[in-house]
Amino acid sequence: MSTVKSLAVLDESQLQDGQMKEVDFEDGGKVLLSRLGDNIHATSAFCTHYGAPLAKGVLTADGRVVCPWHGACFNVCTGDIEDAPAPSALHSFKTHVADGKIHVTANVQNTKKANLARQPKLLATGNDSSGLGVVIIGGGAGAFQAVESLREHGYSAPITILSKETYTPIDRTKLSKALITDPVKVELRNAADLKIKYGTNLRLGVEVTGVDLKNNLVIIDGGKDTLPYQKLVIATGGTPRRLPIENGGLENVYTFRGISDSQKVDAAAQEGKRVVVIGSSFISMELVTAISKRKLASIDVIGMEEVPFERVLGKEIGAALQKYHESQGIRFHMKSAIDKIVASEANPNVASGVAVNGRTLPADFVIMGVGVAPATEFLKGSGIDIERDGGIKVDQYLRVKSGPDTQNVFAIGDVAIYPQHSGDATRIEHWNVAGNHGRAVGSTISGKEQPFVKIPVFWSAQGQQLRYCGIGHGYDRVIVKGNPDELKFVAYYVKNDRVVAVASMQSDPVVSKASELLRLDLMPTPAEIEGGTDLLTVDIATSAALGKVQS
Template structure:
């Protein structure tokens, strides 16, 4: 039932200035809070926490378009409506009417909405049958499509074909927390899919006939489509070396099933010798998770973990963080082979390095990267794959020459990135393996599909796609946050803060342009930087060197924090 609730400590709205954010308690609701944000000469009341991981939005960034961005992972919401603007927000915010009288301020709403702090914004739908929208894959990109397309009113049938054993999950939790129960990390329940008219099919797509607009699967089924989204993600790479193809207790990590198998091998007693091959984000996160009760060694070819992306100096910070947790490193090292503990054993017993070092191993986990999962398109005359197996798309993620009926997103898409340091007109084609990029691309594709179905007068390519800046995060002994991208490389690195204490901001520059920003322990510098990049107002390298404070930078239209 809708009621009025008095806000604690707020006697008037007149003192709240444009772009200010004020968190207030709600009398009569246990732990109830709302966030007051003044935008467009009006104060708005919204839920105070991000619907992703619960970050306090009072520390977020408010932009002139009426967006508020989470300080942790870049999720973004519309201040007026509470609707999702950018990933990885899985649900919208609740909004409340404000009433001011007799020296007090009240919100009008339901107690359940105040406590919940979020709302499901996808409308219910009973669409079914052949045709409509078919999505191949069940990851972050697919989540972005289905949330957004039902939010904006698409009523057609939707079919998801996914060969993984679970519904769409928070895959980031697999390597960061090794959660084996898919129900604990599913973004939506099975009942939700039914309520919004989405059919889920557990099968593997083996071919697509783009002329006939049909998708074929391993089980022999055929699915016709009106619109098709390819979002098959990546396939973890193997090591084509002696022993790695035949010995047991050698794992990759991509699905819940992989986590279950790893935890089974670790066992209740733990205290296992675990060798992780690859100082990638996956390898580092898994190593950090397993080091508490096991002996973990990470083997990497680089001088420092994540050197290729982050540089040696920053990589050393991550290394020190994990070493404090007991992780050991063998860096600048090549792997030669894996061997069993004895001639009769089937399980791995050791990993041999090229320098002759032998690492005892009860378990081996491979974190040597992924390749685009596009094998089902090999040899298809309608699609030309890039050298790395990805699909080149336009800036709307549409696959060329297929009449805007086919889109590719996520790990399989090479698209024109328009961030800092790229061609201002054409962007720079790149492939980005980030959770947020896939999901934001999915949201963009949802809008494009609805446009092509509803607006026949304006070609899709004549419309301007929504700009987003890539963001990712990682658990490396402390929370790493990163925005931007370096498709054309970077030539200098400016580190500020206390890197020895894992509290820093790192600015990656190309010439005088800041192309990427990484932070630890300095929220919300990263998301402020992402917003400035998006608006093409990021300070230059020289301004950073001269001591500009990112958190105090305003753009002409008034971005403040």
């Protein structure tokens, strides 16, 4: 039986305008108090993604609270999700002030950390497999967030997910960071919840081979089946690239994307084994971090740049991260071109090494982490224009811009070339971007058109948690505060005398604050940053800042 109580939790004088505080409720329960002008709001205290304390995040005057870890965002007035990767909304509680005390009225059970999330507003119980309604091609984060957003925004028609994966949408970021091999451990929602609570028809292990835009049909398994749609969301993600080099397709040369890839690498990365990793950016280096504790005989990394991560993070940060990994026994071969993968004399179907710079690095297995290509081959002949990189151009609402009757067709995630609010068209292969694309499309299809304006955010385990926000492609210079060699810094990426991206280690919640400042076009200038301005001191939370936040 639920127990509703109203308890005094804090002196009103202890919560100032623009402040958040985590307070005890009862029996170990926690509540987050947020003050916006004269209004005090109470919600669950922890992010529904991985349980970060929201009180350590960033509050804005229009009621957004951004998680300090991974950029998830909620509305403190309602508990609703604002941004992925939050999979669930927060509980929202009534508050009032009496005798100088802030009182919270809540079901005591809902304040427990184990019960911090609430169900979607629309608990759909129907499961119509006709396909009419929304059909989503793809089973990743974008697909899940689209479903969640559709139901949160009141969409009541059927939703169907068509996925070639054999499991429900998962937190794919955990695969390279922790080599998870069981999809159940990282699923965003299980099949029963998606079917019953979200009214979603799941069709797993099927391949979409075409789209008939004129007749609003999805073609499945080469024409063995078709599915009609009213709205179509293309969320097929990317396919790992393989370098066109000799023996690149041998049995123990692995790319990395899904659960089966994680299972292969996990099985191969055993004590005493040798691995060569091709590529020195995030997917490769996250795998290096994950397997470096396993007492392998050797881990060699081959990269084309001068230091790892150079294109994204710059030489100074890249050199510091390389130094850290070298301290863990990793050997780097930078500014290198691969001659070929060497086949074993005993078994020509498997690799025994990688030839680079006139020598052969021995390997029991090879990981090729050299990026992905948009999974759009199935759209050839549909009338949708596929760009040279494999992407699809969309408008600010993520509607496909080419082809017959594409007013009802959307593309999200790795396949979408979309206009950032800065005006530049871009395609970004971030798990978080895909999720937020899904959320925006869910709102638009439900009747509230939502242009995509979220600033890209990602994170990576590299000895410490690296956090990054913005679009730093082609930056002119980097302003570094702190000591990268100690993996404790904030780096500001400058282009045309504007800060366009920020990265940090051990400096939370600077990147969360930076993502909001970039979104609001309130980021301090490079000169102000060099002059000592601290992003955390820039006011976007008090009632005095409401005008510039809303504008």
